[in-house]
Amino acid sequence: MRRGPVICKTCLLAALAAALLAAQGCTSIAARARSPADYVGLYLKDRLDDLLEVADVGISVSSKPGFALYGAFSSLTPAGYAMVDGHFLGIGGGQIFGLSTDRIEIPRFYVAGAGFVAWGYEELGWYDYDIADMGTLQCQDVGIPGLIAPPYGRPGPWPS
């Protein structure tokens, strides 16, 4: 039996994967924590925040007129048009029915999206966004060329 080279290859791949993952960015808990108990609390808070950002499922409500008939499978096939600026009831954006680790408030919610299947553009805002200040939004170019070529949106909804 020649197990040595197989184990070496596995170790090499694991080391490569670890190196690649480490290059992606480490958590900032150590810099934020003031005590070991604080570290544990922040760790659990961050995991809950991440879990509540995995999917957005709910209803949007707005007193202002808006329209949305828009879909994009995995950000690859954007089609339709959406323009809604209101509030969101459900899970998503780091909260669930207004409950998040930072506040208790039904979130403001903004989505603008338009696409022609091969190419499109999306903007998404939660809570304290300002539509005039793009730094408070999650903007992304969608469709295959949009996902590959710059500019790149924030990592959260890329792809979604």
Next chain:
Amino acid sequence: MGFVGNANYYEMVDFMLGFFGLDISGDDGTPYGKWWWQTYEEANKSMSEFTSLREQFFPDLLTTLPPPPAAK
């Protein structure tokens, strides 16, 4: 009123890797994420690179939507 359904695939990986101390979305402790090659300031500024796309897809955006509510 409308229905919203969206799955954030990168956030799924971020959630799982978070248990091992990695933050690939750069969003631990902050509301907006960033890529690993960016600072948070650069990530915010990079959104302005989408200005021309916004103008192409939503030319009347800032005139059709009302201003945000005043800060509390």
